[in-house]
Amino acid sequence: MDKGSDPRRLIRRDLLDTKPYAYVSPLEELSQGAGVPVEDIVKLDGNENPYGCSPRVRQALADFSYYHIYPDSEQRQLRKALESYVGVPSNRIVAGSGSDELIDLILRLFLEPGDRVVNCTPTFGIYSFSTETSGGKVIEVPRDGSFAVDVAGTAEAIRSNGAKLVFVASPNNPSGNTTPEGDIVQILRTGAVVVVDEAYYEFSGETVLHLADKYDNLIVLRTFSKWAGLAGLRVGYGLFPESLVGHLLRIKPPYNVNAAAQVAAVESLKDIDYLRRTVEAIVSERERMFNALSDVGFLAPYPSRANFILCRVSGEPAEVIHRRLRARGISVRYFDSPRLRDHLRFSVGKPEHTDALLAALRQI
Numbered sequence: 001m002d003k004g005s006d007p008r009r010l011i012r013r014d015l016l017d018t019k020p021y022a023y024v025s026p027l028e029e030l031s032q033g034a035g036v037p038v039e040d041i042v043k044l045d046g047n048e049n050p051y052g053c054s055p056r057v058r059q060a061l062a063d064f065s066y067y068h069i070y071p072d073s074e075q076r077q078l079r080k081a082l083e084s085y086v087g088v089p090s091n092r093i094v095a096g097s098g099s100d101e102l103i104d105l106i107l108r109l110f111l112e113p114g115d116r117v118v119n120c121t122p123t124f125g126i127y128s129f130s131t132e133t134s135g136g137k138v139i140e141v142p143r144d145g146s147f148a149v150d151v152a153g154t155a156e157a158i159r160s161n162g163a164k165l166v167f168v169a170s171p172n173n174p175s176g177n178t179t180p181e182g183d184i185v186q187i188l189r190t191g192a193v194v195v196v197d198e199a200y201y202e203f204s205g206e207t208v209l210h211l212a213d214k215y216d217n218l219i220v221l222r223t224f225s226k227w228a229g230l231a232g233l234r235v236g237y238g239l240f241p242e243s244l245v246g247h248l249l250r251i252k253p254p255y256n257v258n259a260a261a262q263v264a265a266v267e268s269l270k271d272i273d274y275l276r277r278t279v280e281a282i283v284s285e286r287e288r289m290f291n292a293l294s295d296v297g298f299l300a301p302y303p304s305r306a307n308f309i310l311c312r313v314s315g316e317p318a319e320v321i322h323r324r325l326r327a328r329g330i331s332v333r334y335f336d337s338p339r340l341r342d343h344l345r346f347s348v349g350k351p352e353h354t355d356a357l358l359a360a361l362r363q364i
């Protein structure tokens, strides 16, 4: 073969050094690493719902007879079902293969090479990852000591960089705090597109969706991954100004939300009472877990409105605690970044998962 034809020379230059996304480990890998059967792994690293999906979803998936037919590209049934759950007409809703895909689609819609995106860090990793893969440039505005958004700094960064977009996760992952509505309003007033990621809305009960009546530059993202237990099926949605929906539908991959995901999401919305009960169980377990973690000498938990708790770790390095827990079959989230290097994030599981975590922390 002619060496001169190495296809890597044709790769987009700005993608040659992209850092891989730090995804959570699959169950099998955790199981093999710890020598613990898959069913005994305590998985508190991905903010997944330990109660799983609604039992009605399992039945609906088993009964569905059209897996051989392409799914509806316009997601009509799903968007209709979301209409009453969210209280927004379906012509303002677009679903994605997880809200991750919508983040990517939004960036594709707005960014030209080199365009700026403001990110309030530390926060969810996909915002910077997808900005970079879309050819944009991330401007970081650090959150303060209690992880509140630096509103003045964010507005200033948008103005001085001519940023087109800003992402605000509320509750924020990994810190668990929400951003007050007044702060979001100030950021909306800059005129940039403000993406408020409410992936944990069902746990916090707090939304800025009503601000869309007044601000045409607000996008709100939600997902079925966390509260509805569908992380593995990949289905999320965005609530957009009506003027953007046609553009998004035109650039999205036609069959982006697969048939199983659409069936599962629609069926979940028919079993809201069941899902609300699991959300309540998780929220009350979060409070018990917070108190218990406060009693662990080397941990300082931050109050959370989501289904996870971030803790500052003193004494041993967080990475060591992370590794020791993992060797015992308990997986939690460690962040290899300067600001979070002495922190760990624990997803809220079932009471027995909290008990196993606490027992292991005491041994450590």
Ligand SMILES: *Cc1c(COP(=O)(O)O)cnc(C)c1O
Pocket (backbone or CB within 6 Å): 047, 097, 098, 099, 100, 101, 124, 169, 172, 173, 197, 199, 222, 223, 224, 225, 231, 234, 235, 236
């Ligand atoms: C988990 C998470 C998501 C991802 O949602 P998917 O719908 O599974 O892609 C989005 N935003 C935040 C802040 C998250 O923590």
